[in-house]
Amino acid sequence: MAKSKTAFICTECGAQMLRWQGQCPQCQAWNTLVESVVEQGGASNSRFAALAGNVGKLQPLSALEPREEPRTLTGIDEFDRVLGGGLVSGGVVLIGGDPGIGKSTLLLQALSHLAAQHPVVYVSGEESGEQVALRALRLQVRTEGLQLLPEINLERILATLNTAKPRVAVIDSIQTIYSEALQSAPGSVAQVRECAAQLTRFAKQSGTALIIVGHVTKDGTLAGPRVLEHIVDTVLYFEGDTHSSFRLVRAFKNRFGAVNELGVFAMTERGLRGVSNPSAIFLSQHSQQVPGSCVLVTQEGTRPLLVEIQALVDSAHTPNPRRLSVGLEQNRLAMLLAVLHRHAGIVCFDQDVFVNAVGGVKISEPAADLAILFAIVSSLKSKPLDKGLAIFGEVGLAGEIRPAPRGQERLREAAKLGFTSAVVPKANAPKQPVEGMRVFAVDRLEEALSTEVFE
Numbered sequence: 001m002a003k004s005k006t007a008f009i010c011t012e013c014g015a016q017m018l019r020w021q022g023q024c025p026q027c028q029a030w031n032t033l034v035e036s037v038v039e040q041g042g043a044s045n046s047r048f049a050a051l052a053g054n055v056g057k058l059q060p061l062s063a064l065e066p067r068e069e070p071r072t073l074t075g076i077d078e079f080d081r082v083l084g085g086g087l088v089s090g091g092v093v094l095i096g097g098d099p100g101i102g103k104s105t106l107l108l109q110a111l112s113h114l115a116a117q118h119p120v121v122y123v124s125g126e127e128s129g130e131q132v133a134l135r136a137l138r139l140q141v142r143t144e145g146l147q148l149l150p151e152i153n154l155e156r157i158l159a160t161l162n163t164a165k166p167r168v169a170v171i172d173s174i175q176t177i178y179s180e181a182l183q184s185a186p187g188s189v190a191q192v193r194e195c196a197a198q199l200t201r202f203a204k205q206s207g208t209a210l211i212i213v214g215h216v217t218k219d220g221t222l223a224g225p226r227v228l229e230h231i232v233d234t235v236l237y238f239e240g241d242t243h244s245s246f247r248l249v250r251a252f253k254n255r256f257g258a259v260n261e262l263g264v265f266a267m268t269e270r271g272l273r274g275v276s277n278p279s280a281i282f283l284s285q286h287s288q289q290v291p292g293s294c295v296l297v298t299q300e301g302t303r304p305l306l307v308e309i310q311a312l313v314d315s316a317h318t319p320n321p322r323r324l325s326v327g328l329e330q331n332r333l334a335m336l337l338a339v340l341h342r343h344a345g346i347v348c349f350d351q352d353v354f355v356n357a358v359g360g361v362k363i364s365e366p367a368a369d370l371a372i373l374f375a376i377v378s379s380l381k382s383k384p385l386d387k388g389l390a391i392f393g394e395v396g397l398a399g400e401i402r403p404a405p406r407g408q409e410r411l412r413e414a415a416k417l418g419f420t421s422a423v424v425p426k427a428n429a430p431k432q433p434v435e436g437m438r439v440f441a442v443d444r445l446e447e448a449l450s451t452e453v454f455e
């Protein structure tokens with residue numbers, strides 16, 4: 001069989017070259033030429049004439065009846081939560097994460113549950129069959145009905161999947177798969193894009209739910225072209241420190257469910273286990289109240305979480321004081337310190353400020369602003385906050401406390417875990433009193449810091 005013709009196409013302007021060059025001669029962009037398959041032959045008039053009798057049928061959107069896609073449960077509740085309720089027939093899931101964080105472990109556990117009811121295939125491009133069998137033995141998972149295919153050739157993989165017709169298939173990983181139609185090495189931009197497109201086309205035509213494992217770069221983003229995330233239906237990321245026993249799986253894109261859902265897992269000797277009460281792992285158990293510690297009620301998708309925010313403020317010994325945040329936005333910390341000085345009169349320009357979100361969780365929502373400032377003030381004044389205090393709220397540049405979404409759900413979650421007081425934006429004040437909880441509804445930053453919450 002003759003190989004398909006390839007050319008180098010600029011990802012910026014679309015110019016086509018016969019050979020690779022460092023700079024595109026059309027748009028002058030550097031390192032944007034990638035190898036791609038070129039369709040053989042041109043579009044002649046006879047071809048368009050043949051297509052004229054096979055025009056797609058237009059239909060009004062109002063005439064279509066929406067229906068909920070049936071879900072296939074993986075048997076792992078936290079994984080199903082992140083997926084939006086389970087796997088969708090014909091859906092393509094891309095899951096990425098650092099090496100050794102547990103991607104293959106989680107998928108092998110999920111396939112072992114699915115194999116009891118559905119035909120499943122595990123395509124291993126990184127490990128041999130014996131290595132996968134040893135991992136399954138170590139995890140003590142059932143392997144009956146689980147079909148394994150150690151292969152990296154795309155054409156052979158597609159032929160096998162067409163014959164087996166599995167309900168769920170896993171590709172581990174996309175960077176090891178190569179197509180014979182391209183001359184570039186496995187893992188290159190062209191190979192990753194072409195293999196992902198072919199696998200996605202197979203999933204849509206056959207109805208197989210496909211899970212693709214992707215490597216990440218040193219910056220934590222998925223390796224390969226950016227178009228890879230646009231091709232698939234769902235994008236999941238593993239988060240957490242490999243030295244910690246806890247793992248977080250976050251959804252950044254989901255065409256069949258909500259984004260920003262969070263699944264919490266604990267790594268054990270028998271693989272990953274879902275954590276039913278994740279707030280417990282993000283709250284440190286202090287024997288007594290300590291300065292610089294504050295509990296934030298954050299919202300991850302449909303789940304409210306209680307996370308401990310710790311701050312350390314110390315005298316700077318260099319001309320440029322340090323501003324360091326772990327799990328929180330670095331630039332927002334500098335902005336909050338300026339707001340604290342301007343509207344509350346609390347000076348930190350000669351202090352080193354360190355802020356950390358306990359448990360390795362990453363918080364990006366602005367509702368963490370008020371909790372961060374309370375932790376900073378507590379550390380600066382060496383005054384611990386009241387025991388049983390929970391805080392949330394966004395702080396504006398004018399010193400106002402802006403509301404956070406789903407404030408009532410956050411308060412109910414805090415009350416359920418035994419918290420007795422809360423500082424919240426005035427717009428989030430509950431209409432009905434929360435049983436067992438005293439709520440301070442504040443409108444300005446200076447008003448919030450003057451509440452009776454410091455011991």
